[in-house]
Amino acid sequence: MTKPARSVEFTLLHEDSGGGDARRGRLTTPHGAVQTPAFMPVGTLGAIKGLTVDQVASTGSEMVLANTYHLSLRPGEAVVKELGGLHRFMGWDGPILTDSGGFQIFSLASRAKVTEEGCEFRSHIDGSLLNLTPERAVAIQEMLGGDIAMVLDHVIALPAEENSVRDACDRSVRWAERCQAAATRSDQSLFAIVQGGLDGSLRRQCAEQLTKLDFAGYAIGGLSVGEDPEDMYEAIEQTCPALPRDRPRYLMGVGRPQDLLQAIRRGVDLFDCVMPTRNGRNALAFTDGGPLRLRNAVHRLDARPLDSSCPCLACRHSRGYLRHLFQSDEMLGPILLSHHNLTYYQRLLAAARKAIEEDRFEPFCHDRMAGWESSAGDD
Amino acid sequence: MTKPARSVEFTLLHEDSGGGDARRGRLTTPHGAVQTPAFMPVGTLGAIKGLTVDQVASTGSEMVLANTYHLSLRPGEAVVKELGGLHRFMGWDGPILTDSGGFQIFSLASRAKVTEEGCEFRSHIDGSLLNLTPERAVAIQEMLGGDIAMVLDHVIALPAEENSVRDACDRSVRWAERCQAAATRSDQSLFAIVQGGLDGSLRRQCAEQLTKLDFAGYAIGGLSVGEDPEDMYEAIEQTCPALPRDRPRYLMGVGRPQDLLQAIRRGVDLFDCVMPTRNGRNALAFTDGGPLRLRNAVHRLDARPLDSSCPCLACRHSRGYLRHLFQSDEMLGPILLSHHNLTYYQRLLAAARKAIEEDRFEPFCHDRMAGWESSAGDD
Numbered sequence: 001m002t003k004p005a006r007s008v009e010f011t012l013l014h015e016d017s018g019g020g021d022a023r024r025g026r027l028t029t030p031h032g033a034v035q036t037p038a039f040m041p042v043g044t045l046g047a048i049k050g051l052t053v054d055q056v057a058s059t060g061s062e063m064v065l066a067n068t069y070h071l072s073l074r075p076g077e078a079v080v081k082e083l084g085g086l087h088r089f090m091g092w093d094g095p096i097l098t099d100s101g102g103f104q105i106f107s108l109a110s111r112a113k114v115t116e117e118g119c120e121f122r123s124h125i126d127g128s129l130l131n132l133t134p135e136r137a138v139a140i141q142e143m144l145g146g147d148i149a150m151v152l153d154h155v156i157a158l159p160a161e162e163n164s165v166r167d168a169c170d171r172s173v174r175w176a177e178r179c180q181a182a183a184t185r186s187d188q189s190l191f192a193i194v195q196g197g198l199d200g201s202l203r204r205q206c207a208e209q210l211t212k213l214d215f216a217g218y219a220i221g222g223l224s225v226g227e228d229p230e231d232m233y234e235a236i237e238q239t240c241p242a243l244p245r246d247r248p249r250y251l252m253g254v255g256r257p258q259d260l261l262q263a264i265r266r267g268v269d270l271f272d273c274v275m276p277t278r279n280g281r282n283a284l285a286f287t288d289g290g291p292l293r294l295r296n297a298v299h300r301l302d303a304r305p306l307d308s309s310c311p312c313l314a315c316r317h318s319r320g321y322l323r324h325l326f327q328s329d330e331m332l333g334p335i336l337l338s339h340h341n342l343t344y345y346q347r348l349l350a351a352a353r354k355a356i357e358e359d360r361f362e363p364f365c366h367d368r369m370a371g372w373e374s375s376a377g378d379d
Numbered sequence: 380m381t382k383p384a385r386s387v388e389f390t391l392l393h394e395d396s397g398g399g400d401a402r403r404g405r406l407t408t409p410h411g412a413v414q415t416p417a418f419m420p421v422g423t424l425g426a427i428k429g430l431t432v433d434q435v436a437s438t439g440s441e442m443v444l445a446n447t448y449h450l451s452l453r454p455g456e457a458v459v460k461e462l463g464g465l466h467r468f469m470g471w472d473g474p475i476l477t478d479s480g481g482f483q484i485f486s487l488a489s490r491a492k493v494t495e496e497g498c499e500f501r502s503h504i505d506g507s508l509l510n511l512t513p514e515r516a517v518a519i520q521e522m523l524g525g526d527i528a529m530v531l532d533h534v535i536a537l538p539a540e541e542n543s544v545r546d547a548c549d550r551s552v553r554w555a556e557r558c559q560a561a562a563t564r565s566d567q568s569l570f571a572i573v574q575g576g577l578d579g580s581l582r583r584q585c586a587e588q589l590t591k592l593d594f595a596g597y598a599i600g601g602l603s604v605g606e607d608p609e610d611m612y613e614a615i616e617q618t619c620p621a622l623p624r625d626r627p628r629y630l631m632g633v634g635r636p637q638d639l640l641q642a643i644r645r646g647v648d649l650f651d652c653v654m655p656t657r658n659g660r661n662a663l664a665f666t667d668g669g670p671l672r673l674r675n676a677v678h679r680l681d682a683r684p685l686d687s688s689c690p691c692l693a694c695r696h697s698r699g700y701l702r703h704l705f706q707s708d709e710m711l712g713p714i715l716l717s718h719h720n721l722t723y724y725q726r727l728l729a730a731a732r733k734a735i736e737e738d739r740f741e742p743f744c745h746d747r748m749a750g751w752e753s754s755a756g757d758d
Binding site: 045052074088090091313320323 | 425467468704715
């Protein structure tokens with residue numbers, strides 16, 4: 001019996017030979033290909049906050065993420081389905097990944113109660129009682145219709161007792177298997193999520209168990225929840241070698257530019273994070289010299305753009321104008337800085353991909369880190 | 380002695396022969412030409428709220444307005460000048476008109492006190508005591524550097540006693556003369572503002588006095604301040620014939636689509652209003668069948684665009700998606716509807732210009748009015 005072809009395939013194009021584990025790949029989906037390492041802007045409610053889909057595409061973004069938890073509450077997956085599925089709903093014709101809602105249930109919802117069956121929680125909007133099982137998480141995501149769906153995982157706060165971490169980790173594996181059994185769409189592929197907290201041995205065990213289940217891709221979940229960055233890097237380093245070389249590796253919800261490079265060095269292919277857009281809305285701009293806070297008075301009469309080499313919409317204006325927009329609460333400030341920061345992330349990833357192709361990711365990484373630590377920024 | 384060439388010139392291209400006073404013209408400025416009748420989006424603080432300058436241009440807008448009162452408070456005209464003037468500051472390379480601040484002083488500032496010299500008022504932001512004279516209004520606008528500057532006028536609330544209207548009207552003429560004497564920039568032209576409330580005789584007198592002063596253009600001010608639309612139309616009808624045929628006529632701060640057409644019938648060439656953007660931010664979309672309120676539940680599952688013939692960014696999406704954006708407080712809702720409404724206004728004006736060229740403005744006007752009154756909208 002031949003295995004059915006997956007709707008999402010990963011091709012490992014090159015491994016950097018310069019010392020680290022950085023990889024260059026290509027992820028093909030029913031809605032086009034994504035060059036990896038790749039960063040996905042977050043479109044929580046079916047919109048990347050403040051930007052039109054054309055503007056998102058113009059940052060160099062190839063795939064976006066949408067949140068199942070949020071969309072199932074508003075407008076509801078049935079509405080999204082009725083309006084043609086997520087791609088048509090958002091007007092984004094490229095690849096879309098939906099998360100499972102697991103992370104939001106544990107971070108946003110109140111009084112989440114986990115049983116082996118699934119979890120019960122209250123909506124953060126109106127307090128209504130809801131529940132999510134692995135089967136339901138898949139069903140919702142199939143109605144949303146993203147190219148990649150995520151299994152429901154049991155996320156816990158860190159630090160936690162070993163027993164709790166192991167328990168959540170084992171449950172996540174059982175839930176992943178139930179998700180796999182529940183999936184029916186041939187045009188959607190499922191990624192598993194490795195849990196295990198900061199315990200390297202648990203992370204490896206979880207990765208190995210999930211690998212046996214043969215998923216289209218593997219995520220590293222439950223990180224960037226308040227732990228020290230070095231601990232996070234260590235957990236990534238423990239996990240990646242236990243994952244199959246020919247499948248994409250996705251670090252969920254991370255992170256700062258330096259976190260992306262540190263994770264790429266350790267073999268991660270895919271990222272998502274609200275940081276570029278959220279920080280942009282809060283007047284923080286990423287630059288090679290470190291972050292700039294546009295509300296600072298020092299920018300008042302500054303005629304320079306944030307970055308004279310940046311092709312984004314914000315960099316057609318002076319820092320003084322951008323500061324004025326934030327000081328005056330003009331929507332255009334958050335819009336322009338969201339576009340700048342996403343462009344910054346995508347240019348960083350494009351440069352990282354090129355460095356990997358040329359086997360110089362380690363020196364590239366070192367140089368970028370040095371720039372961010374130079375404090376040319378005003379953060 | 381030959382008169383110095385004006386930096387802003389109006390060419391009357393055609394007068395509709397179908398019964399009304401609609402005119403087709405062209406306004407040339409140091410930053411390009413504007414086809415009239417024309418509508419200017421309002422960029423109060425040097426930004427059309429929620430839209431990038433490219434998006435504003437893509438609506439068909441050729442000239443924008445910025446508010447002197449607001450910009451002189453934040454960031455201050457010196458900052459705008461230091462950052463290269465309004466065009467560079469905003470990144471808008473087309474024509475810009477700045478108002479004089481007169482209207483805002485009487486509508487926004489508190490405790491405005493008028494003397495012959497000028498007016499004293501308190502900032503609506505921090506309550507600081509400020510004053511504005513005709514000379515200072517010109518000086519600020521010269522620092523801002525728009526293509527067209529407006530004289531400082533004395534605006535009063537309507538209805539008002541005849542004596543107060545006449546007094547404010549006479550003062551506005553004297554102030555206009557002082558503004559003219561104070562103007563120094565050869566690349567900026569000054570428009571006068573006709574006052575006179577709803578008194579046709581005062582309006583005509585004011586128009587005649589200002590006409591003798593020979594301005595580059597003439598505005599009709601002090602309307603749309605709460606009076607009945609029919610009274611406003613009547614005031615316009617009284618004023619226009621008293622203005623020189625070869626100069627542009629600008630109706631300040633007006634208005635609804637029907638107001639624009641009623642004013643064009645009476646010979647107005649130029650408009651500005653916050654309505655398309657402000658209403659867009661509040662989930663109201665203009666359509667040929669009347670306004671649609673996107674928060675209404677009726678749009679929840681509606682897969683149709685607002686208008687299938689509209690090329691705007693909103694009309695690539697379903698009404699259901701637009702409703703979802705507003706229900707979820709996503710910035711993209713206000714952004715998309717601002718773009719739609721400005722596009723609606725600009726397409727309306729483009730159609731009006733074509734109708735005038737073809738001497739069918741009266742039937743065009745009648746048809747459009749009938750559509751808006753058909754209540755196909757849900758307002």
